[in-house]
Amino acid sequence: MLTNVFTKTTRDRWLGWLVGAAAVALMFLFGMAVYQDIDLSLYTDLPVAFRTMFGIPENADVGSLAYGAIYGSYGMLTMAALALATGAASIGTEERNGTIGLLLGNPVSRTSVLISKAASLVILTAFGFVILWVAAIATPAILDVSTIGLDINALLFAMFINALFYGFFALAISAWTGNSSLASGVSAGVMVVSFIAVGLLPIVSGWENLAKVFPWYYYQNSQPVMNGLNWVHMGVLVAGSAVFAVIAVVGINRRDLRGQSVGVKMIDRLRANHYTHAIAERFAGTARVSRIWIKTASDYQGFLLIVSFSMFLMAIIVGPMYGLIDAQLKDFGAAIPDAMLAMFGGGDLSTFEGFYQIEIFGLMAPLAVMAITIAIGAGAMAGEEKRNTMGLLLANPIRRSTIILQKTITMVIYASIVGFATFLGTAAGATIGNLGMSLWYVAATCILATLLGLAFGGLALALGAATGRVPVAVFGSVGVAFVTYIVNAFLPLSQNFGGWAKMSPFYYYLGGDPLLEGLNWIHAGVLSGLAVALFALSIVLFERRDLRAKG
Amino acid sequence: MTIAIHTEGLTKHYGDVKALVDLDLDVAAGEIFGFLGPNGAGKTTAIRTLMDEIRATAGSATIVDLDTHRDSVAIRRHVGYVPGDLAMYPNLTGKDTITYFSNLRGGVEWPHVDELAERLDADLSKKVGDLSTGNRQKVGLILAFMNRPQVLIMDEPSSGLDPLVQREFQLLLREFVTEGGAVFLSSHTLSEVQRVADRVGIIRHGHLIALETVSELRSKAIRKVDLYFDGPVDAANFESIAGVRDVEVRNHHISLSFDGHVETLLQAASDTSTLIDITTQEADLEEIFLTYYRDEV
Numbered sequence: 039m040l041t042n043v044f045t046k047t048t049r050d051r052w053l054g055w056l057v058g059a060a061a062v063a064l065m066f067l068f069g070m071a072v073y074q075d076i077d078l079s080l081y082t083d084l085p086v087a088f089r090t091m092f093g094i095p096e097n098a099d100v101g102s103l104a105y106g107a108i109y110g111s112y113g114m115l116t117m118a119a120l121a122l123a124t125g126a127a128s129i130g131t132e133e134r135n136g137t138i139g140l141l142l143g144n145p146v147s148r149t150s151v152l153i154s155k156a157a158s159l160v161i162l163t164a165f166g167f168v169i170l171w172v173a174a175i176a177t178p179a180i181l182d183v184s185t186i187g188l189d190i191n192a193l194l195f196a197m198f199i200n201a202l203f204y205g206f207f208a209l210a211i212s213a214w215t216g217n218s219s220l221a222s223g224v225s226a227g228v229m230v231v232s233f234i235a236v237g238l239l240p241i242v243s244g245w246e247n248l249a250k251v252f253p254w255y256y257y258q259n260s261q262p263v264m265n266g267l268n269w270v271h272m273g274v275l276v277a278g279s280a281v282f283a284v285i286a287v288v289g290i291n292r293r294d295l296r297g298q299s300v301g302v303k304m305i306d307r308l309r310a311n312h313y314t315h316a317i318a319e320r321f322a323g324t325a326r327v328s329r330i331w332i333k334t335a336s337d338y339q340g341f342l343l344i345v346s347f348s349m350f351l352m353a354i355i356v357g358p359m360y361g362l363i364d365a366q367l368k369d370f371g372a373a374i375p376d377a378m379l380a381m382f383g384g385g386d387l388s389t390f391e392g393f394y395q396i397e398i399f400g401l402m403a404p405l406a407v408m409a410i411t412i413a414i415g416a417g418a419m420a421g422e423e424k425r426n427t428m429g430l431l432l433a434n435p436i437r438r439s440t441i442i443l444q445k446t447i448t449m450v451i452y453a454s455i456v457g458f459a460t461f462l463g464t465a466a467g468a469t470i471g472n473l474g475m476s477l478w479y480v481a482a483t484c485i486l487a488t489l490l491g492l493a494f495g496g497l498a499l500a501l502g503a504a505t506g507r508v509p510v511a512v513f514g515s516v517g518v519a520f521v522t523y524i525v526n527a528f529l530p531l532s533q534n535f536g537g538w539a540k541m542s543p544f545y546y547y548l549g550g551d552p553l554l555e556g557l558n559w560i561h562a563g564v565l566s567g568l569a570v571a572l573f574a575l576s577i578v579l580f581e582r583r584d585l586r587a588k589g
Numbered sequence: 590m591t592i593a594i595h596t597e598g599l600t601k602h603y604g605d606v607k608a609l610v611d612l613d614l615d616v617a618a619g620e621i622f623g624f625l626g627p628n629g630a631g632k633t634t635a636i637r638t639l640m641d642e643i644r645a646t647a648g649s650a651t652i653v654d655l656d657t658h659r660d661s662v663a664i665r666r667h668v669g670y671v672p673g674d675l676a677m678y679p680n681l682t683g684k685d686t687i688t689y690f691s692n693l694r695g696g697v698e699w700p701h702v703d704e705l706a707e708r709l710d711a712d713l714s715k716k717v718g719d720l721s722t723g724n725r726q727k728v729g730l731i732l733a734f735m736n737r738p739q740v741l742i743m744d745e746p747s748s749g750l751d752p753l754v755q756r757e758f759q760l761l762l763r764e765f766v767t768e769g770g771a772v773f774l775s776s777h778t779l780s781e782v783q784r785v786a787d788r789v790g791i792i793r794h795g796h797l798i799a800l801e802t803v804s805e806l807r808s809k810a811i812r813k814v815d816l817y818f819d820g821p822v823d824a825a826n827f828e829s830i831a832g833v834r835d836v837e838v839r840n841h842h843i844s845l846s847f848d849g850h851v852e853t854l855l856q857a858a859s860d861t862s863t864l865i866d867i868t869t870q871e872a873d874l875e876e877i878f879l880t881y882y883r884d885e886v
């Protein structure tokens with residue numbers, strides 16, 4: 039192993055792990071405090087499948103609910119995402135930045151570089167879990183919550199092994215292809231599909247065993263916080279990680295290293311082809327560089343396509359799905375506690391509107407719109423400075439405010455497209471499922487989701503405009519979104535903190551029950567006003583400051 | 590003489606760091622101004638302040654009589670700019686890049702771009718991300734020249750260019766000023782500045798420490814001079830001349846170091862005896878540079 043490569047890699051990424059783990063720990067603290075304040079008896083009546091999906095143990099009490107649901111479910115997703123991001127960046131980023139050549143210009147083998155990166159992944163993951171462990175011990179002590187009968191160490195160890203599994207999965211793809219985006223995309227996709235499949239498949243009669251195909255099963259099914267470690271399941275995950283490690287070593291040694299070359303995409307081939315040149319040129323040639331906003335749109339069109347299509351598909355599936363499990367839902371719908379529903383944005387499971395709110399609008403729709411708006415807000419402004427292209431852009435006779443306005447145009451259009459795709463999917467799903475939902479109310483909800491996304495996109499834009507730093511813009515806006523989501527979702531459960539929700543933009547999204555009540559114009563006005571204010575602030579902040587020499 | 594660039598007490602501080610201090614200079618139309626200095630001396634800070642990328646702590650600057658901050662948008666219609674450490678959009682081809690920026694300016698004369706590309710031997714069909722540093726720099730140079738600006742501001746413009754392309758670039762610069770353009774060119778490629786610049790400013794620790802024509806600077810440079818006479822010479826005749834040092838006499842031959850006006854030396858020589866031959870080692874900016882930065886090298 040190469041100590042300096044290990045140290046540098048660890049040093050480059052520890053802050054992300056600290057922020058991620060601290061966010062989970064904070065959510066744990068919030069959750070446990072709120073659970074203390076509410077009646078948990080409803081949890082005991084939950085069907086097994088639901089409890090399994092959300093990591094809620096049988097006979098849940100405050101402690102087991104907080105550990106199971108917050109650590110075991112949300113925390114696990116966060117930590118696995120951090121691990122796979124670290125694994126994906128390990129080799130692919132060095133190649134994209136063109137530093138792999140410099141690194142391997144020294145008398146070191148590719149295998150030793152890879153091992154150093156893998157060691158850094160393990161240490162960083164361990165670092166994250168040490169933070170979670172400290173919070174797991176300290177929080178119940180502070181709040182005076184009993185942890186008797188809970189195997190906290192087993193839960194954290196299982197989470198650690200599961201996180202490493204996805205980290206090594208991404209590492210293997212990254213080492214095999216040298217493409218960090220592909221590695222993070224594929225491994226995140228597998229993780230999310232796996233999480234959903236393991237939660238949903240047991241609900242469908244006869245498909246229960248299919249869940250075993252998905253790796254998440256070997257983490258979640260045995261419920262380590264209640265039952266201790268299932269060593270066979272742990273063995274499966276460790277063996278999987280070991281296989282990925284071997285694939286990574288073989289992968290990096292067998293192939294040509296990628297330079298900083300941007301590669302040839304399908305559209306480039308179409309442009310080069312005699313027959314398709316004219317049409318491809320319309321889409322990818324001069325057309326995409328005719329305006330700043332169009333070029334920005336072109337830069338993010340792939341991402342937009344994935345996000346909109348995913349939302350459309352998910353929304354369309356929910357309608358027929360409600361038809362399939364309608365009876366079961368009605369049986370236990372009333373028994374699901376508000377706290378759990380609040381995590382997903384609330385909603386009454388006994389109605390299809392409530393089911394749509396839980397499945398689509400509570401969390402997924404705002405996440406989808408925010409993914410686009412924050413990516414454009416942070417990447418489009420601070421990204422130009424990071425890539426050192428802002429100076430060249432501003433060498434042209436255009437105002438700084440013009441750049442912000444043009445990027446904002448793209449953001450508004452793209453957020454609207456995601457909102458519209460969600461509307462189309464929901465409208466189609468509701469029609470197929472014959473649910474008789476009000477399409478105007480669906481549209482109202484999608485409009486509010488779009489406005490909410492624009493408010494956080496505006497925040498990312500403002501942070502990027504103020505600092506020129508992409509991480510500040512991304513982590514700042516995501517952090518505020520996270521905290522305000524928690525404020526809106528959990529604080530109203532406690533009578534003492536009820537009014538605080540209005541401090542959160544999320545309150546103005548679903549607070550007026552738009553699926554049932556239609557568009558609350560005041561709420562739409564608040565969100566629009568917030569977005570416009572942040573766009574205006576971005577212009578002021580950007581006009582005033584020096585451009586950064588380098589991102 | 591039309592002044593294209595004018596700065597008055599231009600100052601930029603980053604906290605306690607004085608990156609640029611009281612810069613006063615004029616660059617005339619029809620002139621190539623070379624801005625010389627070692628890394629971190631303040632060259633890029635000066636250029637970025639002129640381009641309104643960063644804002645002056647004190648002082649002011651004008652380009653074609655327009656204020657660099659207040660009228661920055663108007664100025665950029667008249668300026669071609671090559672930033673230091675040039676970066677572009679890797680996914681765009683050279684042609685796409687030029688189209689993008691020309692759209693921001695309001696149109697492009699493709700015949701002119703094609704001519705520039707041909708002269709600089711630039712391949713505009715490849716993606717910028719796939720180009721070598723030098724080839725990427727060629728696209729940057731085309732961007733600067735393509736809108737027929739009045740003023741060119743260039744930060745280390747010949748980075749990565751091969752000698753043939755460098756020569757063509759210098760030719761382009763000379764043609765540009767012949768037609769009345771003004772060039773502000775920062776460089777630490779001394780030979781380049783020596784070849785193309787009419788005047789040179791030398792900057793050190795943010796202070797402009799010299800501002801002279803290339804010929805004036807040369808005249809000041811320390812040079813080795815060997816004088817051959819038809820008879821014996823006395824060292825004392827030369828030691829008293831201002832600028833003469835290290836005088837050595839060997840029979841009819843005298844060698845010395847000199848950093849004054851050659852005229853005075855020749856006068857003294859002709860007064861001494863019959864001068865048969867004179868050789869002088871040509872001063873270049875490298876030596877001048879070393880003279881100014883002697884304490885640092």
